[in-house]
Amino acid sequence: MAWYRRWWNALRPGRLHGDVERELRFHITERMEELQKGGMSAAEAERAARLRFGSFTAEVERTRDMDISGVLDAVVRNVRYGVRSLAKTPAFTVTVMLTLALGIGANSAVFSAIYAVVLRPLPFPDGDQLVRLMHAQPRSGQTFLAPVRLEEWNRLNSTFTGITGYYSEDTSETTGEFPEKLKRAWVAPRFLQVLGVAPLIGRDFTSAEERFGGPQAVMISHRLWQRRFGGNPNVLGKTLRAPSAPFTIVGVMPASFQFPDRDVDLWAVSPPDSPYAQSRLNTWFTAIGRMKPGVVPAEALANLVTVQSNLGRQFPKPDAEITPLVTPLKEATIGGVRRSLWLLFGSVTLLLLIACTNVAALLLSRATARRHETALRFSLGASRSSVVGQLLTEVLILALGGAVLGLLIAAGASSVFRMLAKDLPRIDEMGLNGNIVLYSLLCAVVVTLICGLVPALRGARSGLAVNLAQGGRGHVRGRNRLQLLLVGVQVALAVVLLSGAGLLLRSFQELGRVSPGFDPTQVLTFHISNTWAETGGKGARQRTERLLDGLRAVPGVEAAATAISLPGVPGQYEIELQTTEGRAETEPKMLAQGRWVTRDYFSVMRIPLLAGEVCSDDPDVPSIMVNRTFANLYLNGPAAIGRHLFRPGDNPGPARVVRGIVGDARETGMERQPPAAVYGCAGSLQPGLHFLIRVRGDAGSMAGTIRRKIQELEPQRSVYGLSALTDHISDAYAESRLRMFLLGFFALTAIALTSVGLYGTLSYLVSVRQREMALRMALGAVRTQVARQFLTQGLRVSLVGLLAGLVLAAMGGRVISGMLYGVSATDPATLVAVVLIVPGVAVLASLLPAIRAARLEPMRLLREE
């Protein structure tokens, strides 16, 4: 109990002091009374009574010290003193706090993104034990798992507590007035056990429901529950009507459960014992495994490799050539974003360093200006450590103030992140929480030490006799050098950020300047809900045909087509081809990007036909188009027309005749050279199929018309994902846009801070050297000479900083080079811009202090001395 009373007392020293004084005064009164009874006069009695205490004030102090925590008392005193002295210099205080708020805030903001996306475990219990499992096959690369194989892996391994899997598709739910698009995940057995999540209400699937022919059960998302059922707990047992069959709702998942992604509304079982799941070639699951505690991915992989090689002996075709792939689920979820985030974190840490350096320079000036005060404290018996403590406390107050303001910035940052890159994985999990607050406070402490220690130690140098004698007039040359060095450091760091931002900006420009070989403007894209069960066969093709014909009839529509993947949005689908006419064994394998389109795709995308004719969608005459690169690379250019291509393998498709050659287009991503590509012509409705429509006028304005038309043609299906192709492409580059914007923002802030730093330091130099300048002017120096001296000083330190910064930037070029497009890490244009900007800014920042120096009134100043 004692310690907290002491701490509490330390926070109310005045009150405590009063109490002690009151108690002791009572004693004196009593004693006086006694002495007066003995015959003393009142005055004599008081004197005698007080005398018995020795020094009354010292006594009060000593008694009070018993009731107080010494350390906290010193802290409280330092804080009080610090606040008072900071309040006396509001301009300084506000400048430093804002600088630190910017530095700490931006840093915490990026940290909160890193924390949410990279550091925090996935929102599953022991999420680090979860891995994603895929096949790797020599010909087709990474592929999905066959349900049979998934069950075998699950049964035969020794390193997993369970393996499950999923695939998803869009569906229409038709209980309501209009068909509603829902995303359904088909899951393998054990889905919830492996993920370690329980339904919010209701239950997991039963084993009967996980078997073929069992009851059709479904779990619904929290969102769907709220939206469609108003959060009514009686939802269990109700029926959802999906095109294939009605499903009974058995559970509602918690709001935090967003797996495989945040759009999934329904989870239903895909039974492994169904007849269509028995082929070892039918692959559709993305598998998820939970490793046993203590097992690492490498061990799990080794185990699965053994399992699979046994299967390979048992089923040579196709299992012998399949190898398992194990990726930690977190890794698989966040992908390459990690790199961008760490780049941003690095940049924002440089920014914080600049802010620190800036503040350190300001503190140095302040310490110099307060030498007199410090000397006085020394002469009154303060120890060096107490003076350092006092100065550090001041910095800590500033840093904490900065951190609190910075948290406001960090709080707003998540919405900025979401605005700039709404598809960033896990971005929904970003926000302010205890860890971010803790991080900011930690930043404040580190900042205090970095920028406060040197000024505090210097400020507490005890040349006190000299200082007192000089009365603050002395020359402070040595300190100037340190301050100028700090400015140079700021310039160097700012140069690093500036050149990084410049390179990203130039990359983005280059990307925008690319001629993609197709025209993404005025193209509207959307999906129409349907399921895998409906794919294939004549019906699906005729349905697509009818839809496209209907769309073409809409006024304002120029052309309509479908495609499996969107042009310009990064994505790869490499296939191998062979010709029925045969090729020499020595010729390279024919590898190409395979795209499935309908015949009008080329006119929608304005990809020119170079030779031959456009293919037809007629399945009886299977046809294919190739691009120029493919034709030139493998089939001697124009000779390609009329050749027959097919995909080799156990289940070879029909040989397709090459009808024509089209121009090269950057369909696999704007930043990639057009690869060899083939276009299989076939239109068949399948989940995720893109409809592409070229319209006259603005793509967005047609959205309503298209929606109504589809409703008329296919009343049972829903239209979704309606947006302009240009938006899709722009979203696909959101990550690079995010890092460009943020790095640009950091670089501008860095330049601004550095200018303030340079300006502040020079102003300070002018003020401490007033006397010297006045003297020189009095002795005949011309005003312009004085001004030039300061300008040169500012410029010189900036140029040294620039040089150092360029060296640093060159060393850091490696980090960023993987993110560049069309420019090298030593892009001359960027370097020239940086080299021009820095001295320009330096001159601007030095101009005002230099002019002020030139305007000094020598006579007045010298008289004052």
Place this chain on the structure above:
Amino acid sequence: MTKKNDILQGTLALLVLKTLEHGKRMHGYAITAHIQEVSDQLLRVEEGSLYPALHRMEQEGWVRAEWGRTEKNREARFYSLTAKGRKQLMQEEESWSRLTRGVARVIGYA
């Protein structure tokens, strides 16, 4: 400044605890007066040591203090013994008697 009747270092706490033993609430002045009276003026408590000692004992939890009024209606701080203080008193009495026995023997056989 040593006076004959100064209280030996460390015994002040014992004396104060003993004074409060009977459960009476006493203020600092009364404690001084009591010790002086009971010791037949042999012992005199220094004001300069009493109050720091009292406050330290309060922090240790041996005594409890509260503000109250004297018969003359003056505000004073009254001290009383706590259970913890009673235990402390026993310990201090024990070690005091050991000390005096020891000292007596040394003097006796010197």
